Amino acid sequence: MKRVLLIIGGGIAAYKCLDLIRRLGERGIAVRCVMTKAAQAFVTPLAVGAVSNARVATDLLDLEGEREIGHIRLARDADLVVVAPATADLLARMAQGHADDLATAVLLATRAPVLVAPAMNPAMWSHRATRRNVALLAADSVHVIGPNAGEMAEKGEAGVGRMAEVAELVARIETLLGAGAREGGFGFLAVSDTRTARPAACSLLLAGRHVLVTSGPTHEPIDPVRYIANRSSGKQGHAIAAAAHRLGARVTLVSGPVEIADPAGVEVRHVETAREMLAAVEAALPADVAIFAAAVADWRVAAPGNGKIKKAAGAPPPALELVENPDILRAIAKRGPRRPTLVIGFAAETQDVVAQAAAKRKAKGADWIVANDVSEASGVFGADRNRVHVLTADGVEDWPDLDKSEVADALLRRAGAFLSRDTV
Numbered sequence: 339m340k341r342v343l344l345i346i347g348g349g350i351a352a353y354k355c356l357d358l359i360r361r362l363g364e365r366g367i368a369v370r371c372v373m374t375k376a377a378q379a380f381v382t383p384l385a386v387g388a389v390s391n392a393r394v395a396t397d398l399l400d401l402e403g404e405r406e407i408g409h410i411r412l413a414r415d416a417d418l419v420v421v422a423p424a425t426a427d428l429l430a431r432m433a434q435g436h437a438d439d440l441a442t443a444v445l446l447a448t449r450a451p452v453l454v455a456p457a458m459n460p461a462m463w464s465h466r467a468t469r470r471n472v473a474l475l476a477a478d479s480v481h482v483i484g485p486n487a488g489e490m491a492e493k494g495e496a497g498v499g500r501m502a503e504v505a506e507l508v509a510r511i512e513t514l515l516g517a518g519a520r521e522g523g524f525g526f527l528a529v530s531d532t533r534t535a536r537p538a539a540c541s542l543l544l545a546g547r548h549v550l551v552t553s554g555p556t557h558e559p560i561d562p563v564r565y566i567a568n569r570s571s572g573k574q575g576h577a578i579a580a581a582a583h584r585l586g587a588r589v590t591l592v593s594g595p596v597e598i599a600d601p602a603g604v605e606v607r608h609v610e611t612a613r614e615m616l617a618a619v620e621a622a623l624p625a626d627v628a629i630f631a632a633a634v635a636d637w638r639v640a641a642p643g644n645g646k647i648k649k650a651a652g653a654p655p656p657a658l659e660l661v662e663n664p665d666i667l668r669a670i671a672k673r674g675p676r677r678p679t680l681v682i683g684f685a686a687e688t689q690d691v692v693a694q695a696a697a698k699r700k701a702k703g704a705d706w707i708v709a710n711d712v713s714e715a716s717g718v719f720g721a722d723r724n725r726v727h728v729l730t731a732d733g734v735e736d737w738p739d740l741d742k743s744e745v746a747d748a749l750l751r752r753a754g755a756f757l758s759r760d761t762v
């Protein structure tokens with residue numbers, strides 16, 4: 339019998355948990371409940387205990403409760419932990435790793451997958467603090483369902499903030515239990531992953547999806563032996579392709595000339611120039627997600643020499659006339675038919691990073707822009723770490739300094755959640 343630990347937060351939607359417990363019980367899933375202090379103001383432990391047919395845990399520092407079934411055992415005995423409703427405050431405490439009440443202590447101690455069902459007023463949901471917390475949780479391998487758009491419990495309020503419906507929750511819980519729980523919970527580092535400090539991939543969030551990624555620099559020939567290039571190493575783009583593969587996607591990586599190995603399990607098209615890259619990208623469509631991490635040269639030499647341009651004694655150096663390269667991000671983001679559902683561009687800037695990236699998002703028609711500072715002082719080019727800002731229609735998220743593979747994981751999880759409209 340599969341075991342779900344249901345953590346009930348203090349929101350109006352708490353009453354829906356009684357139905358959720360019942361529906362899970364009908365499917366042969368055992369449910370134990372933890373209620374926050376605030377949750378008990380909305381539904382009583384007595385009602386929850388009666389429906390779940392088990393003692394409800396409410397206190398961390400309760401001698402009796404701790405002796406009967408301690409917080410570590412509660413955490414350990416679950417195949418899946420579900421937080422519903424997940425209040426804004428509970429999401430914030432989770433994101434910060436608090437453990438000052440039973441709910442958060444259990445969440446920190448569990449190695450089971452965690453699913454949260456946020457429910458709150460639309461203004462609270464769209465607040466940047468909540469967006470940031472949800473992004474952090476997604477990066478920590480937490481599954482997010484909802485919230486949905488619709489009427490709020492408060493009279494006259496509507497928007498995105500309603501907890502996912504019980505039927506949706508049951509379906510997602512069954513999927514997660516079926517996908518084989520115990521793959522690693524919220525923020526839990528599987529032993530094999532501790533070296534890279536990467537959260538364990540805990541679901542095939544992108545199964546059935548096609549993810550197209552560009553990576554590396556382009557080389558624009560001056561003549562058969564010389565070219566114009568840039569300092570992109572391809573590490574971030576290749577990490578993104580690898581992360582998409584780990585999350586179950588079919589991945590096409592269009593790579594400029596790089597010195598790093600092709601990621602395993604990914605179809606790689608090697609190209610040299612911007613025009614070749616665009617052609618390879620076009621040929622790889624359709625895709626659900628297209629992520630343009632390559633540093634494509636803005637210009638190419640108008641008329642590259644057919645033979646090596648020779649230096650002649652006393653002659654002036656050759657003048658190179660440049661022409662503009664195709665704008666791959668713009669071409670794909672603004673295309674009508676076969677436009678990927680989610681188009682993500684990268685903006686490598688050396689000053690006014692966020693402002694430049696915001697302008698780029700608008701001008702190019704990208705859904706999201708991942709912006710980073712590539713000034714010499716930042717040391718990003720060729721490095722293993724990256725500090726990015728993610729610009730979406732909802733605003734700007736400033737991500738902490740992360741390993742490039744962690745940036746990749748977090749970005750792909752967010753993309754997966756976007757595709758299933760788990761988060762807005």
Ligand SMILES: Cc1cc2nc3c(=O)[nH]c(=O)nc-3n(C[C@H](O)[C@H](O)[C@H](O)COP(=O)(O)O)c2cc1C
Pocket residue numbers: 346347348349350351374375376377424425426427428457458459462
């Ligand atoms: C009537 C009422 C309804 C509330 N509904 C919600 C809600 O739906 N979502 C939410 O995030 N907070 C809601 N709150 C605020 C939370 O109850 C409050 O932030 C509380 O500290 C959450 O505690 P918990 O996260 O430990 O359950 C509500 C408060 C009141 C008084």
